[in-house]
Amino acid sequence: MAKSWREWMKELLHLEELITQMRATAARETDSHKAEELSQQIEAFEGRRKNIIKLIFSRLGAWEEVLLARADPRPYTLDYVNAIFTDFLELEGDRRFGTDHAIVAGPANLEGQPVMIVGHQKGRNLNERTFRNFAMAKPEGYRKAIRMFSMAERFRLPVVTFIDTPAADPGVESESRGISEAIAASMLSMFELTVPVVSVVIGEGGSGGAIGIAAANTVLMQEHAIYSVIPPEGCAAILWRDASKGNQAAAALKLTAKSALEMGLIDRILPEPEGGAYANPLEAAETVRAAITGSLQELSKMSPVKLKEHRYAKFRSMGVFSS
Amino acid sequence: MPDFGAAHWYPQGPMRSGKPSPAGRFVQCQGCKKTLFATDFEANFKVCPYCSHHHRLNWSERIAYTFDEDSFQEMDADLVSSDPLAFPDYKPKHDAARSKTGMEDSVACGIARLIDMPVSVAVSDFHFMGGSMGSVAGEKVTRTLERGCDMRCPVIIFCASGGARMQEGLVSLMQMAKTTAAVERCRSHGIPYISVFTDPTMAGVLASYASVADVILAEPKALVGFAGARVSKQAQVVKAPDDFQQAEWVLRSGMLDRIVERRDMRSTLGELVRMLGAHLRQGAAVVA
DSSP states (O other), rough: OSHHHHHHHHHHHHHHHHHHHHHHHHHHOOOOHHHHEEEHHHHHHHHHHHHHHHHHHHHHHHHHHHHHHTTTTOOOOHHHHHHHSSSSOOOOOOOOSSSOEEEEEEEETTEEEEEEEEEEEEOOSSSHHHHHHGOOOOOOHHHHHHHHHHHHTTTTTEEEEEESSSOOSSSSHHTTTTHHHHHHHHHHHHHHOOOEEEEEEEEEEHHHHHHHTOOOOOEEEEEEEEESSSHHHHHHHHHSEEEEGGGHHHHHOOOBHHHHHHHHHHSHHHHHHHHOOSSSSSHHHHHHHHHHHHHHHHTTOOOOHHHHHHHHHHHHTOOOEEE | OOEEETTTTTSSOTTTTTTOOTTTTEEEEETTTOOOEEHHHTTTBBTTTTTBBOOOHHHHHHHHHHHHHTTOOOSTTTTTTTTTTTTTTTHHHHHHHHHHHOSSSSSSEEEEEEEEEEEEEEOOOOTTTOOOBHHHHHHHHHHHHHHHHTTTEEEEEEEEEEEEEGGHHHHHHHHHHHHHHHHHHHHHHTTOOOEEEEEEEEEEHHHTTTGOOOOEEEOOOOOOSOOOOHHHHOOSOOOOOOOTTBBHHHHHHSSSSSOHHHHHHHHHHHHHHHHGGGGTTTTHHHHH
16 A cells, blocks of 8 residues: 555656656757657557556546545645635734734635635645644634635635645644634634635645634535545554555545445535646646636525525535434 | 442432442442442442542433432433344444443433532433433434423533444434534523533534533543544644543643533532523513
């Protein structure tokens, strides 16, 4: 069982690197005959690469979906924000304690209409990851979100949230400043809203940290995103006292987009380009844009009171039991 | 050799109804390890008279210690969890918990009277799969809050839970949103909602309906936290205080309102219901 996307994709990444190198050599090649030969080789390698990708994506298990959702080249919230919206103006303060870079927030325009954006933000390298705290939000992040939600309500802005977090920050400081209360209060403030709310799960929908900003009228989920009550490793550690059985736990938890849709817990799956969202970020962003716009259009037909009731009824109906 | 039992033996009938304990039975305090007379121990609400350790209660003891005698009417007792994920070993674990506790799931709910005032009540029982919240617990808590709105009476919820029930996966996570939505409904209906953190109140339950109550009380030394203490301490270089995640520390952090000893819980809740719920009771209109 590969532990990370990089480990799992090692051979493919190696092949891709090889192709890049060959391309560079081909570009430098002056002998036309040799260049022709090289480009044929490159083509053969490209074909092999495509076949491998097709093979990999034709037999994805739950654990592979976990690795894909966590893949570091995967587009993050700000990538989508930059591709889909214009004039995003980040606003930082929580007015209580500090700022939290694991959640980005602020108004932006979507096809000329202002909306309010809130989303978890991951980092791509060590510095960025530290700065973003691995997208594990502290109470400040959720309290900033609450400010944005209440502004959205006052100024009648639809809300769009992006979900991509392994979990909320579990540290001692977060605990002392009330991370649980912050998450609950954030959900509660979403249930107060009378404007349309759309959430998109773009990577990891990690338990409380995710649902804290995902109490939306419409919940969209990318094909290779995950949504779970507990990280599979944590689940395995509890169940089998062995965190390395994450793959078994992932299967048991049914944390894929397909399962979430089958259980009626999300509204739509957003298909990703072949090879995953990172293979073609712009195509992925276009799918996300169209889905957000479509959802907001649908929701804008509801009255403010109806929007709030709709959100209540949506979550009210979740639960499987008999009597 | 006296018959030592764990201080939380199970099942046990409510004490205030005057049921005598098995004669000659002793218990050992889980806090100071002293040997106690079972009768003394139970007369003291299962609190150790020496070290004041508050032992965990089952739901019926909690009801009996808190609300007017025989006033509790259980509701929705017939809700049974299904196994939406066909999760490994869930069914046998769930069945074992059912036969151990006599409950169908981790929460009991209904209506009761508190010092002659009507209240909508839910009590979660840690003995049932760690009080975890799956579909049934989420539904019962939601119905309890909605019942407060419908009947125009205050809501009291006793929490005792390790968090969301992982065996029901994402369905459990959604119970956090569902129950929190119901709290929002109480707020907009002007219904006072009091939650009581008992040992332990953790994770998905703490990060949803438990933490957004109008008033939050806790029993002394109850464990209250988002992440397991081990995870929290690992996650940061900041040194955790000795009483990290204990009710006293949580109170200092500003995340709850009062720590109330078990023997005072009934009267404290009564005062709160009387004052915060005054506008809901008949006759209040006369004053206005």
